[in-house]
Amino acid sequence: MKGKTFAILLLVAGLLVALALIPTGKDTKTTGPKMGDKLFADLPVNQVAEVAIADAENRTTLVKGETVWQVEERSGYPADFDQLRDTVVKLSRLKIGRSFSGDPESLVRLSLLPPSDPDASARGTRITLKDASGKTLADLVLGQVRSKEDGGSGGQYLKKADGDTVYLVDASFRFLKTAPTEWLQKEILNIKADAVASVTCYAGGSQEPLYTLIRSEKGKDAELAPVPEGRSADANRIDQVMEALAPLTLDDVQPADGPSAIASQSTRLVYHLFDGREIDIFPTVDGEEKYSLRVAAREPAMAETPPAIESPPEVEKVEEQKEGDAGKAQEAAPRSAKEINDAVAPWIFSVKKWQFDSFVTQPGALLEEVKKEG
Structure with missing residues (x-):
């Protein structure tokens, strides 16, 4: 190869290297997240x-x-x-x-x-x-x-x-x-029916109950008192009242005007629990078929004297979790009446009609239909 030709080739090679080093205006490096990367990997x-x-x-x-x-x-x-x-x-x-x-x-x-x-x-x-x-x-x-x-x-x-x-x-x-x-957190209360000793329904400020549902002892079916002569109690409807708090859920909620608003409610159901707590339910419905509830809870010392119950058993204690049984969650202790009241008393809850209907306020609705002869 002649010296002149070799010099030309070196010059061309140098030009090519120089051109390769000149910025093109495009960033060839990969920036930002790539396929398979987490989009918000740094989200705290x-x-x-x-x-x-x-x-x-x-x-x-x-x-x-x-x-x-x-x-x-x-x-x-x-x-x-x-x-x-x-x-x-x-x-x-x-x-x-x-x-x-x-x-x-x-x-x-x-x-x-x-x-x-x-x-x-x-x-x-x-x-x-x-x-x-x-x-x-x-x-x-x-x-x-x-x-x-x-x-x-x-x-x-x-x-x-x-x-x-x-x-x-x-x-x-x-x-x-x-x-x-x-x-919204939907659950208002979750009290199983077998924890309810009795339910008493009152109208307005009257101390005379409209009706009472009572268990003779824990584990027994609740019975209606009084039952008019010639009528019989509807066991399904009684169960519906006893089970109404398991669970009680909301559709919507709004702040209440204060505790004094509860006293103006026309009807209330008092759920007496075996552990002594009491839950008051104040159901109301307006002309537009909007079904609402107020809820209040009381400690045993603040509660009214519940209907007599024969030999109520002691409150069942939660057993300690056994060794080797880590998969079984320990049952949580029930909330105190104060804890319940602090959570629910400031609110008016809107509920579905079927839940509202579980809080029966008319004694006749707990009775079987009278069968006509002939």
Whole structure:
């Protein structure tokens, strides 16, 4: 090879190396999360103190109180913590299936516009997580769920509220609830029927009961007193009254005007428990068929003298968990009347009609139909 030709080849090679080193304006390094990565790998789950969920029709704000999570739109009534925990944990575990830059057309098609957008057909559901200082930890819009051929979920499309990248993740929030009533802790009380010694129904301020359901001893069926001559008690209806607190659940809730409002109720049922606690139920219904309850609890020392019960057995003690039986959860001690009262007395509970009907206030409803001869 001639010296001149070799020099030219060296020059060309040098130019090629130089060109390779010149920036092209494109970052060839992989940035951001990749397929298979967790989308919110750095989410500090234990620092979450507020969760806001909103769609085009509803908004729910869940805030961490001193002792329990609360539903802000229901004056701080306790929230369903299990449902909240499952939602936040699911967010922290989301894995990316694919991602792409979302243009206006794809954001509309995948329903990834914010809930406030004018285009109703393209609105998604927004979830915002904040810490106690108000700092945003995560803010995203959930869009269309990707369906499989068998009808199951193939993940869900979502985007961060302040970004344009669309992610298809490996789980979906198809059944995520957005209305405040759907996030309330539903259980008001859960007192099994066999813990109830008697039920006495009173009208207004009268001390004379309309009727009494009483067990002669624990484990026996409750009996109605009085039973009019020529009539018989309806055992199914009696059981319905005795079982009405196991569990008692709500549909909605609102703050009460105060304890004095209970005294104005026209009817009350007093559940006397074998351990001495008493639960008062004040059922009311308005003209629009809205069924409501007030609930109060009293300690034995504060309670009225219950109807006589022959030789009531002692309160059963919870046995200590046996060694080698770690899989069997120890039964929790029942709440004191004060604990119950602190939780339920400040509220008026809306309930379903079938639950309301379990609190029978008319003695005749506890009697069998009179069979006419002929």
